[in-house]
Amino acid sequence: MTDTVQSRLAAVHAAIGEAACEAAGADSAAVVRLIAVSKTFSAEAIEPLLAAGHRDFGENRAAEAEQKWPPLKARWPGVRLSLIGPLQTNKARQAVRLFDEIQTLDRPRLAHTLARLAEEESLRPDLFVQVNTGEEEQKAGVAPHETDALVALARDELGLPVVGLMCIPPLGEPPAPHFALLAKIAARNGLARLSMGMSSDYETAVRFGATDVRVGSAIFGPREAV
Numbered sequence: 001m002t003d004t005v006q007s008r009l010a011a012v013h014a015a016i017g018e019a020a021c022e023a024a025g026a027d028s029a030a031v032v033r034l035i036a037v038s039k040t041f042s043a044e045a046i047e048p049l050l051a052a053g054h055r056d057f058g059e060n061r062a063a064e065a066e067q068k069w070p071p072l073k074a075r076w077p078g079v080r081l082s083l084i085g086p087l088q089t090n091k092a093r094q095a096v097r098l099f100d101e102i103q104t105l106d107r108p109r110l111a112h113t114l115a116r117l118a119e120e121e122s123l124r125p126d127l128f129v130q131v132n133t134g135e136e137e138q139k140a141g142v143a144p145h146e147t148d149a150l151v152a153l154a155r156d157e158l159g160l161p162v163v164g165l166m167c168i169p170p171l172g173e174p175p176a177p178h179f180a181l182l183a184k185i186a187a188r189n190g191l192a193r194l195s196m197g198m199s200s201d202y203e204t205a206v207r208f209g210a211t212d213v214r215v216g217s218a219i220f221g222p223r224e225a226v
């Protein structure tokens with residue numbers, strides 16, 4: 001098979017399947033969702049995946065997604081778009097209109113804004129709380145010890161559809177302890193979904209219970225530096 005986005009997509013699916021089988025038995029591959037991270041890639045690069053039947057995509061910048069996705073969503077029914085990058089409160093209205101889920105809820109103020117928008121727009125994208133498992137100063141995400149309180153606020157007090165947790169482990173550290181920590185915090189909060197694992201570590205993430213992996217360059221090829 002020649003090296004195309006479709007063949008790379010198939011290879012990633014196969015690797016997820018293998019890791020999931022090792023982790024939990026034959027049927028679990030079906031429950032791991034592969035989010036193709038299309039940030040920086042053009043509509044032309046994305047369309048072959050849509051033509052191949054893939055529907056789950058992730059973008060990290062609302063403004064870029066706004067340019068690219070409305071026409072693609074109109075042409076290809078069933079697309080599910082995830083916001084996987086930081087969300088400024090003043091961009092939240094735009095985000096709930098475009099994204100089917102937001103994986104970067106990381107502070108009380110954003111939870112309150114999303115609750116208000118749920119009323120005003122009648123739009124309730126699924127939410128993941130992003131946890132800064134490495135407690136890195138420059139990184140988005142709520143601190144591990146503040147996660148339970150944010151989940152309680154968003155889900156229990158404000159009634160938002162919080163479905164899981166998301167993390168991005170620190171660069172250059174073994175990711176496994178971060179995946180294990182995220183799984184532990186999710187379990188004690190009764191959250192079923194774990195968005196973890198990127199091109200370099202998604203197989204490890206699946207072994208640690210990822211239900212959603214976010215894979216960009218392993219499917220689309222290397223990104224230009226931005």
Ligand SMILES: *Cc1c(COP(=O)(O)O)cnc(C)c1O
Pocket residue numbers: 037039060084085168197198199200214215216217218
């Ligand atoms: C870019 C990005 C990814 C995908 O990264 P790759 O290494 O290309 O697979 C996953 N998650 C987030 C939050 C990202 O910003």
